[in-house]
Amino acid sequence: MRSVVKEAGKAILTGAGLERKAVQDFATTLRADFRFAPLNALFLIAIYVAGLVVFLQMYSFSPTAVLLFMGSGLALAVIFRVTQVWEAVVIAGTADCLLGYLYLRPDSEVLLVSAVVAMIIAPSVQIAYQWERAVVLRFGKFQALRKPGLFLVVPVIDKVARFVDQRVRVTDFSAETTLTSDTVPVNVDAIAFWMVWDAQKCVLEVERFEDAVILSAQTALRNAIGKNDLANLLSERDRLGHEIQKVLDEKTSGWGITTQAVEIRDIIIPKDLEDAMSRQAQAERERQSRIILGTAETEIAEKFARASLHYQNNPVALHLRAMNMVYEGLRQKGSMIIVPSSAVETMGLGALGGLTAFGHNSAGQDPAEVPEVPPED
DSSP: OHHHHHHHHHHHHHHHHHHHHHHHHHTTSTTOSSOOOHHHHHHHHHHHHHHHHHHHHHSOOOHHHHHHHHHHHHHHHHHHHHHOSHHHHHHHHHHHHHHHHHHHTTSOHHHHHHHHHHHHHTTTEEEEOTTEEEEEEETTEEEEEEOSEEEEOOTTTEEEEEEEEOSOEEEEEEEEEEEOTTOOEEEEEEEEEEEESOHHHHHHSSSSHHHHHHHHHHHHHHHHHHHSOHHHHHHOHHHHHHHHHHHHHHHHGGGTEEEEEEEEEEEEOOHHHHHHHHHHHHHHHHHHHHHHHHHHHHHHHHHHHHHHHHHHTOHHHHHHHHHHHHHHHHSSTTOOOOOOHHHHHHHTOOSHHHHHHHHHHHTTOOGGGSOOOOOOO
């Protein structure tokens, strides 16, 4: 039961968070006339509370007046927060004044004044965050570009066309099933880093500049894919991203937007082609390994050929080398080496029995304990 309650509470909080984010995002679009933030709601409720205090000082206590004042303030705050347009301010404010007049007449002048002051002051106080610029229109014409902080707008006459975020933005885009120059269908995913450096241009000269940047980036990506073959796409991602960034920046600079970088995240090729490329790479590695092995054999043969020149006219050196080879082989306990008799005679070790005695001697036995083996006839 507790888990169910917790899950329900999380769902409610998540839904409330999404709704709040949706309202905040709506305030930055062209459909909103102003931003009604918590500070504006505080101003509106404070004006109604001040009006209620004045009303109670002028007239006797009335529960109806208290309900009308506080209910009107809360209702208008919610309506202005959700709608954020001047039409809602005019219509909801007029309805509030009419309702107060009907219930409190002839003592409704305080409520009427409070409603008018709240409708004028509360939505007029605007705030822009540090990373934003506010584009203000007056009678539909560009009025000013407001910097971060508090600023005022004239009710109904002024419109905050948009709060433009001037931070660096990251946008992902893709080109699905695009043919390369060697007619290979590929799916390419990329990301673009861009920012608005002139809020006035991006709002007044292009509609929905975010969509314009994304679509332009997709077009530039498709053009770049069509001009390169698959090998270049796979090996020269940085160069491809730089080309797309250059083309995109030339197009968006006139909108007050600059593209800082474009990065290729993933290149997806058909499964059959991927298997074929894998087999090709495996065969290429096998070929390289065989070439390396052959090269090593050639180098070893050359080294042996050079070594034979030193042993050709120097039998003592050849004898010492042969003895060293036998010693290295018999140094390990239990080792056995079969040596041709001619090599044994060359090394002066006697018959095969003498070679065995030599092996036992190198294993740690005393030379006096080794039995003497008669020479062969």
